[in-house]
Amino acid sequence: MSLAAQISLSIGTFDLDVQFSVEPGEVVALLGPNGAGKSTLLRALAGLAPIDGGRIAIDDTVLDDPAADVFVTADARPVGVVFQDYLLFAHLSALENVAFGLRARGMPRAQANKVAAERLGRMGLSDHAGHRPAQLSGGQAQRVALARALATQPRLLLLDEPLAALDAGTRAEVRTDLRRHLATFAGMRILVTHDPIDAYALADRVIVIEDGRVSQTGSLAEVTAQPRSRYVADLVGVNLLSGDLAHGVLTTPTGAQIVSLDGAAEPTPDGSALVAIRPQSIVLHPEQPLGSTRNVWPVTVIDIDQYADRVRVRLDGPVPLVAEITPAALAALALQPGSRVWAAVKASETMAYPS
């Protein structure tokens, strides 16, 4: 069961033209800045916006093919959607929301309610079955929306910015929950997000969309290591290091330690966490620097990518890093592949997340 999508679609002056595929059981993140066309793409996949050209098919089932005059309407597609602000029906209870799709497909009320109750139970929401959406927290609403989308057993699940409606305090916790619940669904999953952290935490593969075009695909590590444009570099060019967090210190599997002052984030019960370091925050020194900087590692330059006004330097050492420096700094350090330098990051420039 795989998705093959070739989509070209114009809305006003905006022009979307992308081609990608999703393999069975894969979680793909559509990553891109606001206005890049991610939501339009998602609407096209869901059948809410007919495409102008191209073809969308799941295995042998063609969903949209203007040339062959095929268009399967949204209600007939095996596609479930979790919308950005969940769009739970305000006049229905959580249970009725989950049962909605089943009822719409003609399942008798009692049976639909039973299935919905079971779904809610799996999400840990049995106590909230009778509540209206207004009485649910953001995280609960998201789970109801997920249960609602999965109740009709779609083959493809689309999630539009599933964490954007939440405040920073609960986002990390909900993200962890979401990852657990997403794992129970065996079908294809496409996640739209503008946040590389979400992509890293939830997706197997990233498709970067920029100005209506796919600018890069691959695993997040690949994309981070070698962003193909300045834009992608800004978008995803974040060093993400995973390990165990304790007392503000992250220990990576290789034993390297990163000190983070970002105490707001509590690690998950097992202590696993992520630390993000922006490439611009990494300072390179020819000698071991003295002073208050907490994170200092000896590193070796692997390669150097020059852009118009910035230089990205891939480094190997206790932790793999990508640093971004100015052309002037590059000249002053006389860097070339194989050079040995010191990388320094202030603890205050790192961000820790539970993973």
Next chain:
Amino acid sequence: MSDATRSIASPPRRGRQGRPGRPGRPVGRDRLPALALVLAMIAVAFFALPLMGLLWKAPWSNAWSLLHKAGSLTALRLSIVCSLWATALSIMFGVPLAWLLARVEFRGRGIVRALCTLSMVLPPVVGGVALFFALGRRGFVGQYLDRWFDIRLPFTTAGVVVAQTFVAMPFLVLTVEAALRQFDRRFEDAARTLGASRWYVFRRVTLPAIRPALVAGAVLAWARALGEFGATITFAGNFPGTTQTMPLAVYLALESDPAQAIVLALVMIVMSFAVLIGLRDRWLGAVTTRSA
């Protein structure tokens, strides 16, 4: 809907947080409500005084016998039946019309909207004459109704319903159209992706969301139909039992027996009052509280 609620609800919240920082504000803020309150009280008096005038002039001692005087109850019954029919027709045709105006982009939509609400500004008597030209026995549509289907609207109860619907439906259309425009269509999208047909979406998602507006519009249309006079007497005529509704009975009684006219008017007022109060609390009030 929840989107709208959210956007409406958030600014006051921000305002409440900002208040303690500005101690000088409350005085200035209080002044406007006081003025508004006075103006509002004048408005209340403006509506209450004519009603009190009727109560003051009402012949309480023989009100009961006047009410039972020839034809009063017949007119009341006819009024209720016709206004309910007019409301039902307004809903049946007005909701799809509102949907068309709110949702379908087409050339000349503004003109169609103006056309469909014209009967609100048209003097009802003129509306009645216009109905003649269209649906009367010699009207450009009516002549075929007469010739082919043997349907004649003037001087019939159906004619009363037509006249009332003509003036009442715009109230429903405008109210429902506004609600449809405010309603976040993405909820309909969400329902579609869950496998709901367009009709199912309309019935189970859109309709519940606009229900307060639909009820409000229906009440407005009903009230307008109940009070309808000019178009009715012009198009449907005036005959007890078939076309003489309460307003017509009141109007004619005013010339022969003003005391009876006042009693009939009061009956209409009491009935409308009960319905308006009942509906506000049951439907409109309840829904507002829930979403707030």
Next chain:
Amino acid sequence: MGKTHRVLVASLAVLGSVASSCGSDAKDTAATTAATSTPAATATAASNTASATTVPTMTGTITVFAASSLTEAFTEMGAAFEKANPGAKVIFSFGGSGDLVTQIGQGAPADVFASADDSNMTKLVEAGNASGTPTVVAKNSLEIITEAGNPKGIATLADLATPDLVVVLCATTAPCGKLAALVLKTAGVTVVPKSLEDKVKGVVTKVTMGEADAGIVFATDVQAAGSKATGVAIPAEQNAVTNYSLVVTKQATNTTTASAFIASVASPAGQAILAKYGFLAP
């Protein structure tokens, strides 16, 4: 509601009268108009000198509340009066006689009241809202009104009882309804009307628009409908007449001009105008 409606009708009537007077000015031959209005002016001036010796010409504005059947005749009458008395202005408010009595009772600013029947005039007088004695200026009789050309071939009152014939009458609250009931009773005919119109013009409208086949209205209404309607005379022994009378109201502010206007209606020239519109001499 009723009130607004009435005000609306009144203002429409005023608008209509302005329009029709303009029309008649343009349409009528100048010679005829001049011929009728000059004696009228003389007569008015003469009666003025007789009744109010100190004021030679009439000035100021008067408001005349007149039965709607007088619309056409009084509009012309008003124009003639204003021509004869350049300082005077006559404003009309036409409506059902009963409505007008109610309005005057509520303090409407009328200087003159013109009733289409005796009972409404009596009502006004008995309510103490008249000053002086009413003057009967014309009579009117009933006629059957049919669509132009009388397609149903109606000849007698008895024909109105034909089943399937759509007949509309005035409500008995209106003078035309009261008289029609009397006339039908005299003739021994039972008519089942489709509608009881609140005003005589309502009957005329429904017949001329083809919605009703026949109705009973005043002879003057048939004449006013012109080519859009055909009248069928009711024999004198079955017919009934109504008296049109004028009176100065109690609250009149311009009694001199008001009396002068009544005198001009009663004068030979005024009578000529009324006759032209189908009214009978008193």
